[in-house]
Each structure stands twice: as structure tokens, then as C-alpha cells.
Amino acid sequence: MDRAALRTRLSEIVGPDGLLDDPDELLVYEYDASDEVFAGYHRPDFTVLPQTAEQVSAVVRLANEVGLPVIPRGAGTGLAGGALALRGGILIVLTRMNRILEVNERDGYAIVEPGVINLELSTALQPRGYFFAPDPASQRACTVGGNVGNNSGGPHCLKYGVTTNHILGLEVVLPDGERIWTGGPVPETPGVDLTGVLVGSEGTLGIVTKVMVRLTRLPEAVSVLLAAFPDIETASHATSAIIAAGILPAALEMMDHLTIKAVEDAFHAGYPREAGAVLLVELDGLQEIVADNTQRVAELCRQHSAWEVRVARTKEERDLLWLGRKSAFGAMGRLAPNYYLVDTTVPRTKLPATMRRVEELSREYRLPIANVFHAGDGNLHPLVLFDRHRPGEVERVLECTTEILRYCVDVGGTLSGEHGIGFEKRDYMTLVFTTEDLCAMAGLKRSFDPRELFNPEKVLPTGFRCGEVAVLRQQALAQRFGLEYV
């Protein structure tokens, strides 16, 4: 089928208004929120904006017929290049599917379309006394579908868990165009947990067209506390002390000096500019317990050298403190033209040592690194600042971030806390997974998508596609038994 014929067919499915095919209009789909220096520019051949699951399914069938890749996309706030059309193809943008279809308080779920904006779902649920717990920093823009794809986390995951803990069921269009439901409103379904497999699969196994999310009760009371420390080390010790005391905050976030400065410039959130690090602690639950724990946390922070502890008194003050944290990545534009964001996780006790290593690497590679992270669960976000127009800088950034990742994996951590693997980190997968692990994942992918048309070249490292896997397995076996592979 030639381009014109394909265009006509697509237009019949989604309507002329739902199809973009002018190369100049498609320019704006060649990026997502990942840095283009590393991700490059990848223009899809077509972009469609379907309004129903039936349309998604019809587009997928057509793509299958002509052998074009299919890439799902929500708001394009992903940081790992997951929504890029690496091999061209049809980009399916789900932002027009943005209705909240059902809210069932008695059974504790809501059914929403994938394009619903995360924060707007929580806002809609609020009058009924509920919210959707996963709260990535991009929550005011990102979509629930994107959260499902990336198994997104956020500050409140410390207490509430990541996206997968809040998804009860999914309606999915499979790579052959078939539409199925997985899971359901009951807590446990027998058989293979397909919902679990699909959450976090980054659009490589199917396209979610409806999401059944768990409703979480809004806490009775919330308190947010800001503690200023002389450095990251003391703040890290305070973090460990809070957790060791048996307190489980809703969120426990840390920001370093550089980040505080950028955020203050951007929003005047009231963070102390002189602090070497701040902890932002949110406690929620029953009134009495929150009040009590706030006192205890404040006391623990002071014991660990906090020179200022401030408790937000009103909702406005709480929101302002959070605004600074949630906009920290974007605010980096004030410090340098580009940043490279590393998303990695280490065991909490390894935080101080990891931070020292990050500081060393920052000096070694002559690159400023800002740190903002979910201290409570050891999820680090070092932001390496640079200017792509300065020669040699991009290469230094790549080497430096690889070193950071390697160190984190060495001390028992992993590659990604919450942003996904996408395109950006696929080649690092070998740092944490054995060849056997990766072969198993590739096998799973094949059983869903034998023609490799669904979000191709994402998640799995290059070399882990059908034919190549067998060779790798033999190499690995040979290595394990000390044989030479020829």
C-alpha cells in the first residue's frame, strides 16, 4: 500500500481531524521530555489521535497489515524516550481519550480512559474523598495511560506504592488488534497476572484503552515539614533515623543546594537558600497521629543537625513547598541549557556513600550535578548539567552517568526507580540482568508481538531480538563454564 492509500485508510478510521501526516506538523512529535541530544530526532510517518478503543484497534490492525511500527504516546512527558518513533511508523496519541467513565466508590475503583491527566483524576475524585495515589512530578501534565506504561512512581510511593499497586484491571489492544480485559474489581484473579505484566511494559506489549484504577481514601490530616541541613550527609542520616523510628511518611524528599537555588529562582517556594540540603517530609493519616509524628520527625531532624525546621501551616503553604519539589527538573533550565537526568535506586543505607561518589564524579568530569530525590525509598535523581553546544561535553556526560549507574548497581541498586527504560537505558539493562533474564523478557515480548511492531527497539537492549538471542545465550553459557565461544 502506498502512502496516499494508507493515509486515506487512516483518515477513514480516525477522521481527517484525527490524522496528522504533513511532515512539518509531525516535527512536534519527534521529541518527548527526554533530552534530544541523546535521544535524537525521530519523526513518525503518521500521527493519529483516536477517540475510541475501536479506532485504536482498527489502526493497529491496519499497521499490522502494512507492517508499520506502532508507538503509543500520552502527554509526552516521559524522560526515557519511550514515546519516540525510532523506526518511524504510526504514533498513536491517546490524549483525546480523556473521559472518566465510571467512579464506583463501593467497590473502590474508577474506570478511566488512558488520556486522563493524572492530577485531574485526583481533582475529580477529591469531592468524594478519594484520590489516585501515584503522583509523578509531572502529574499535572502526564496521563494515566503513560503512568501505566512506565509503572510510574512519585514522592508518595514511599507509603502508597507505585502505579502497579493501584491498577486493578486494563482494557488492552493487543498487537494483532484484538481487544481484551485483564484483571477486574476483585482483589485477586486466578491465572497469569496479565495486568502485572502489562503495567510497566512501556507500550511494547499492547496499548491500554481503559484503565481500572484503585481509589485511595484521602487522609484525614496532612502535614508538610521542611528541614534545612548543612549537607546531604546529615540529611541522609536524618532520613534513616526517621524510617528507623518506625515512622512511615507519605513522602520523604531531599534536594541539594544547587536544586534549592534553581527552585527558589523559579517559584520563591520559601526554601532556605543557604541550606546544603533540605528534606521535605509529608505525614498523613489520623489527626492525632500526624500531629504526634510531625513533632517526632522535627525532633529527629534537629538531632541530626537540622538548623531550621518549618511546618507548613496552611494548604497554600503546603502546595508551595510541593510546587518547588515537583517543578525541580524543569527549573534546571535556569542553571544550564541542558540536563541529563539519571533515575536510579540504591538501598537507603547506601545513600550517603552514593552521594559522595556522585560528588566525586561531578568533580572528576567537571560537570555540575544537582540532586533531587525520593530519599525515603533510595530513589536518586542526579541531574547532570551541561551545554550541548560545548564540544566534548556530551561525551563526558554519557561517561559520567554510566559511572553513576554502574556504582549504584554495584552497591545493590538498580537502573530505574520510576521513569522506565525506554530507549535511553535499554543498553544498560545488561548491567542488572543476566543474558537468561533478558532472553526470558524477549520471549515474553515475542509471544505478545511476534512481528516486533509494538514500540520497537525499546526496553530490551540491542541484540536481544529474535535471532540474536540464541547466540547470546550460548555466549553466556560458554562464559559461565569458562569455555571459549567461537
Add this chain to the structure above:
Amino acid sequence: MVAVPESTRVRGFSGRDAPSFDLIRKCVHCGFCLPSCPTYRITWRERSSPRGRIWLMKSVAEGRLDLLDPVFAEEMQLCLNCRACEAVCPSGVHYGQILETSRAQLVQHRPQSLRERLYRMLGFRILLGDMHRFRTANKLLRWYQRSPLRTLVRRSGILRVLGLEHAEAMLPTIPARFVVPDGRFFPAENERRGRVALFTGCVMSTAYAHVHEATIRVLTRNGFDVVLVSGQQCCGALHVHSGELEQGRELARRNIEALESPYLDAVIVNAAGCGAMLKEYPQLLQLDHSYSERARAFAVKVRDVLEFLVERGLTAQPGALPWSVTYQEPCHLAHAQRITQQPRVLLRAIPQLRIVEMAESALCCGSAGIYNLLQPDMASALLERKLDNALATGAEVIVSANPGCMLQLEAGLRARGLRVPVLHLIEVLDRAYTAATVPAARALPVAAE
């Protein structure tokens, strides 16, 4: 879509009014701006989002997209310049600046039709270029509105031929009395706390002269002398937003000359769009060495009237108004000037007034200067959404603080056959002051004709 012929290609931006590449590249395309953008929320297309538009600008700057490419031109025009994106941008991209300069590039390089050139000349240069002419034209308009000619013209179909049907329907009723900058002085009542100039502007001084009168009453009642400094002109916002930066600069210089006085404590503005413009004169004139310093000194004195009243505090106690109101935020107040709390503080200062917040109160109503005339489809989609949100509150009065929004809302309500009054916030405050002594003022106002 028409392809750009080879002969008319324009690579990259050029000249003095080119969008700053440093500003463009501050955008790290995080996408946080998307849901704040009215045109994105209607279309859900990336090209109609702030991030998409910045990417298009960047592509033009890098020579990957032609300046005259229809996608670029369409998107620069479809943008409302409401600057909601700017207020939520963590990277601090000054979106308004790069949009206005992008439009300036289009004005310079894109061939304009005879009709467009004529309208630009008539509107920007002749009407808004001189306030004396503008007011004379307004007097003619009043005569037209009251004469049988109007019915005749409307029936004749000539408006449709000229493409002015929509514009004619939008026109506010022109009153007999204008508030003109003729040097008049209104002394402070009670204890004197300072002296301010009122920025009179264009349509505020004619169709909304009653808002100026209310502003003067509220200010004098609170202890401020008000001067109608002569020589002031249109603020130039409509020019700058349409890419006519040179004309905007000329007006800015004349306003600075008229209003820079050490004897004034503040220059008070009651139109959000004008206030935002006056505060941005330093940016507009930054390369004009004889005016850049003066522009900075001038801009620090500019205050929106609501901002000023909260900053200095009310000394007179407003009377009670037993109304329910909802507040529609003008974009250039909420986003460009970041004034969101002060209007609510003032409304809360009025006893018995019930404030019912509407959904999406800071999402543009579609007026956006002359946008509603240029992009009627998008403007009316946004207007209907705004009216739905406002009416859903059940409020008896819709309150705003900018003439553009008020015109737009009034036209929308008229079209729906509803008689819900739209008032400037300062009018509400003025009524509350009157109500303190005259109980009749507590009655609900009637909608404008």
C-alpha cells in the same frame, strides 16, 4: 495545506526583532505547560501547545522549518498569547516575548493581502495610533448605534461582504460621556495617602468610562489623589501582540514621556492587558538607549488597581452587597502579572458577598485582544466553555477585570439570550461603598445592553 514555493523561502529568523534563541532553548520540553494551554485543551494536538510552538520556533531558528511554512504561521496565529504556560513553566521561558517576536518576523516576511494591510493600517495606525482620533471615531460609533442607519446596515448584508458581521455584533454600547486624559485632578477624600495617575487607555476611556469613574471614586475614597495626566496614549499591547513592535515602541515612548513624573506615587491601570504591557516596557525598549532606563523607572510604578489597593490596604470600609459572584480571571492579570490573590482578597472584604469559584477560572475566555475577531472558531469554543463554567456556579454576577474579557462575556451572554450582568471588580467595590450609605445600591445590577 499549501507548500511554500522555493522562491519565497525564508531560512531562520533575522533582524532586530528575532526571537531570542537563548530563550527558546531554555525550554527543556518537559511538557508541564500542556494542560494550561487553552488551544491544546481544545485540540489535544502537540502543534497547538506551547511546547509544540516553541519547538516550531526552534526548528525555524535552526533552519529545519521554513519561516513561511503554513504550520508555523497558523500556530503563531492560533496562540492566544494568554501566557498561562509562562506562569507554570519551571524553566522560566518568557513565552510572550518569543511569540511576539515570532509574529513580528511573520509581519516582516510574510506577504500580506491588501485587505490585511488595510485593516492593520486602519486599526493599529489610524485608530489606536492616536487617542484623540480614537475617541472621535467612538463618538461617530455612538451616533451610528443610535441612528436608524444601524438597522439599515445590518439588514443590507454589507457587513457580511466586508467580513465585519462578527466584529459589529461584538461592539459595546458607546456611552455619551468619556473619561479622557485632560489633566483633571480628583482630590483624595479623608486622609490623603498619596497621588496616582490613572492610565486611561482606549476602550476603557470610552465604552468603559463608567469603570474609570468607579476607579476614581474608589481611589479617592481610600485617600489617593487621582490625576488624569494628559498626553497619554494607547498602551500598545494590541500592536505588540500582533507583531507590530515598532508601533508599540512609539506608543510606549509617548506614554513614558506623559506619565514619568516624580510627583506620582503610582500609575494605576484597571485593564489587565494594558497593565501587563506597561510593566513590560523595559523589555520592549531594552535596545533603545535613550529610553531603556526611563522605561525601567516608569515600570516600577505601574500597578493594577486591584494590586495597588491590596498593597496599600483599604482605609474605607465597604458596605454589604448580598450578591453571589463568580470571578473570571483575565489572563494578563493572572498569568502575565501573576495577580491572583488580590482580586479575591478585595471581594472577600465586602460583607455578605458570596464568592463561588468557577472551574477553570484562569483558562482564557477566548477574547485575547482582537483574537476573537481573527480566530472566531477557537474563540467561540473557549467562550462557550467559559460561560458553561461560569453559569454552572449559579452566581448572579460575573466579575472580571479587563475590558476584553468583559466584552467577550457580554457578547456570549447576549447570544445565549441571558441577562447576567458582567462587572469589573472595581465596579463591585464601588457599589459596595455606595451601599454603605445608600441601601438601594444593594440591588442586583442589570446586564449591559
